[in-house]
Amino acid sequence: MIPTASSSPAVAPRGRAGLVGDGARVVPAATRWLRRGLDVLLVGLLVLALVGALATGTVRGVVAVGVGAALLALYVLGRRRLPLPADVRAPRGAWWPAGAWVTGLVVLWVALCLVSVTAVWVAFPLMFLAMHVLGPRRGPVAVGVLVLLVVGVMGVYTADVALPFVLGPAIGGAVAAVVVLALEAVVRESQERQRTLDELVRTRDELATAERERAVAAERERLAREIHDTLAQGFSSAELLLRAAQTALDAGDVGTARGYVEQTREVARHNLAEARRVVRALAPADLASSNLVDALRRTSARTASRIAAHGDGRGPNVVVQVSGDPVALPTDVEAALLRVAQSALANVEQHADASRVAVTLSFLAGVAPGEEAVALDVVDDGRGFDAGGVPGRSEDGPGPSGGFGLVAMRARLAELGGTLSVESAPGAGTAVAAWVPLGAAEDVEEGR
Known part of the structure; x- marks a missing residue:
């Protein structure tokens, strides 16, 4: 026609x-x-x-x-x-x-x-x-x-x-x-x-959607089985042991009650190990087979490559540095610091127009045992912004479009006893600093 x-x-x-x-x-x-x-x-x-x-x-x-x-x-x-x-x-x-x-x-x-x-x-x-x-x-x-x-x-x-x-x-x-x-x-x-x-x-799109839904359902079912077969059974055993200990105490048999309490502690330690294993399975993919430093390097390299891809072919010089004596970090701390770094680097990609970015992971030794801490700093030499204009409890981030998720990052770190601070000025770049006390973080993880 x-x-x-x-x-x-x-x-x-x-x-x-x-x-x-x-x-x-x-x-x-x-x-x-x-x-x-x-x-x-x-x-x-x-x-x-x-x-x-x-x-x-x-x-x-x-x-x-x-x-x-x-x-x-x-x-x-x-x-x-x-x-x-x-x-x-x-x-x-x-x-x-x-x-x-x-x-x-x-x-x-x-x-x-x-x-x-x-x-x-x-x-x-x-x-x-x-x-x-x-x-x-x-x-x-x-x-x-x-x-x-x-x-x-x-x-x-x-x-x-x-x-x-x-x-x-x-x-x-x-x-x-x-x-x-x-x-x-x-x-x-x-x-x-x-x-x-x-x-x-x-x-094809319907099959892809169905496959994603199937994968999500399968993962939920797997986690449900894991929790039921490990944590739920352990908690049930702990409850029965504590009930038996209470019965022994009511009968005046302190020795038997003490034995039941010791068995309950053993069940709790086993449950804690199982809980940590589940948490590690749900950790960010970059932490699945490496430590936090390697994950930060991969994230920084990807950010530089993306900026170069949609820019003039030249990305910023992103440097990852480690300060202090590295120690093994709890999984929650590694995941929180990696998410902070990813958000800060995403803001650099979207708003900063920077030529150099420094990502520094610092292991801070305390004066007394248990006072150790870990800090993450992401500093760029980009265009910056008026940090005083960002409300303390808004969803805005350290960029003109509010893409940082400031409250979410602070809430994540607060759960571990840490803090987040942002310093910036127009034309003077931006510095994002996260700080987590390792003693408090370990106490939080053991309490879960």
Whole structure:
């Protein structure tokens, strides 16, 4: 089908294989050029007919110009206003408005032929137009009528209608019908292919969603089994042992009660080990097979690569440093510090426009045993911001768009007894500092 200007209300993006549109609106781009060629052919032949009529210098020439102008105006009006579907499978050829438009064009063309014989050639683009507008059922009938009208017009001007006067229009009508039908077959195949591709894409997305949901459900079921088979059973045993200890105490048997309490402590220690194992299984992926320092280096390298990818090809110089004597950190502390670093580096990527970023992990020795702490500093030399304008308990972060999640980071560190501070000034970069006391963090982990 040759698309009209009104058959595609919105300009669709160019798709695969030179197709334009989506779904039922997929049309080969070559048909647009064919449509334009049809417009040029009709207008060109019409102009030639009018020029030939004017060359006679008679009243017929003036009448021909008037009829030709009316024909051209009706053609342009229909091309701009006639709603034609882009889907070749859609029904076409209704009397209103398509049939009325084609009929009006044919009537004006016949009138023009009666005053200018050269207008008979306009019948050829009208045949293409009739096939396009009226569809594969009514279109060939209209083409046949046009062929008969051409022969009749030639008969008006020639007493003896020769065989070429019949074969010429007949062959022209057959060519118009075959070309339009073949083009519609190509369009139909393209549309079916596009529908198939769209269906495959939808199916793929549905399968991906179902797979994610299945994975989430499986993980939840696995965690439920883990908790039921380990922690829940341990707590149940501890409750029974404590109940037995209470019974022994009520009976005055302190030794037996002490034994039950010792068994309860052993169950609690075992449950604590199981709880830590579950927590480690849920730790960030970067900490699954390495320590915090290696995870910080990988996160920093990814940030620099992303900035270079969507910038001018040069990312900031991100340096990861370690200060003090490293010690083994609880899983909660490692996860919290890694999340703080990821958020701070994400803010550098989105807002800072920095050339250098320093990520420093410091192991701080205390004056007395149990006073050790760990600190994480993320410092950049970017554009900075007014730190005094960031409310202490808002969701805004240390960037102009508030992408840091300040309250969430402070809450995460507060659970471990730590703090978070942000220092920045316009044009002076930004420093994010997280501090966690290891003694308090260990107490929190043991209390879980």
